[in-house]
Amino acid sequence: xxxxxxxxxxxxxxxxxxxxxxxxxxxxxxxxxxxxxxxxxxxxxxxxxxxxxxxxxxxxxxxxxxxxxxxxxxxxxxxxxxxxxxxxxxxxxxxxxxxxxxxxxxxxxxxxxxxxxxxxxxxxxxxxxxxxxxxxxxxxxxxxxxxxxxxxxxxxxxxxxxxxxxxxxxxxxxxxxxxxxxxxxxxxxxxxxxxxxxxxxxxxxxxxxxxxxxxxxxxxxxxxxxxxxxxxxxxxxxxxxxxxxxxxxxxxxxxxxxxxxxxxxxxxxxxxxxxxxxxxxxxxxxxxxxxxxxxxxxxxxxxxxxx
Numbered sequence: 652x653x654x655x656x657x658x659x660x661x662x663x664x665x666x667x668x669x670x671x672x673x674x675x676x677x678x679x680x681x682x683x684x685x686x687x688x689x690x691x692x693x694x695x696x697x698x699x700x701x702x703x704x705x706x707x708x709x710x711x712x713x714x715x716x717x718x719x720x721x722x723x724x725x726x727x728x729x730x731x732x733x734x735x736x737x738x739x740x741x742x743x744x745x746x747x748x749x750x751x752x753x754x755x756x757x758x759x760x761x762x763x764x765x766x767x768x769x770x771x772x773x774x775x776x777x778x779x780x781x782x783x784x785x786x787x788x789x790x791x792x793x794x795x796x797x798x799x800x801x802x803x804x805x806x807x808x809x810x811x812x813x814x815x816x817x818x819x820x821x822x823x824x825x826x827x828x829x830x831x832x833x834x835x836x837x838x839x840x841x842x843x844x845x846x847x848x849x850x851x852x853x854x855x856x857x858x859x860x861x862x863x864x865x866x867x868x869x870x871x872x873x874x875x876x877x878x879x880x881x882x883x884x885x886x887x888x889x890x891x892x893x894x895x896x897x898x899x900x901x902x903x904x905x906x907x908x909x910x911x912x913x914x915x916x917x918x919x920x921x922x923x924x925x926x927x928x929x930x931x932x933x934x935x936x937x938x939x940x941x942x943x944x945x946x947x948x949x950x951x952x953x954x955x956x957x958x
Contacts, residue, residue, distance in 0.1 A: 727930035750795035782851035840865035
């Protein structure tokens, strides 16, 4: 009789969530044929068809729903065992995998890593960047233990732990009439054209919402893949955009900066926090990680963040 492996259950659990072989294979970092082979082996082991192919994608069979529910439970238990070494009351040890948005981590986590190395020299933190939408999917698929992201978090299976609020600032070229103002109102924004990140980033929605609220235009012929790309477009006079305060402090508030940033009135904020699967419970290691990040942010960036 064929044996069931944890790899098969993890692969099937991911496929059961997204119901697309291509997306599941991408999240798992494997080829579609390899995924199909593992699913076929699992179906052979349980003696039942787990999925049906439809024009709209895949659907779970009754047996598939039952196996998926059991697989999620088993994988949650395994995750609990994996987290046990880093969940001691004494602090952080072992290894944690952190996913993070590239609009947050590069401007905060280097200082956090320095603090962690000094406080917990045996602890290892593996950081992987990705768009907000993909981070949630990868978290649920088990690729990350926790993620550093912003609200909203679009899954009932995820626990969000708030850390701080970060202002969003208007970025304009130096020749823009608003460049000399202390703040920019909604009325100031109405004649402007905004450029934004691609929709996979939560910041895309915030920029789009502000452009609609103020009556400004939104460029549809360009969507950036990074904050640096947006800044370069702004410097060339292609439009204006919103950038987070930590990015502004790191990359804009310099003597040689090619753009300038202006506070908005009323302010626009984004809520930053750590998120993890609810099935993980509340490991002390996760709470300690949140404490370390908040402490560093308060010590280093109290002038531009809200707590």
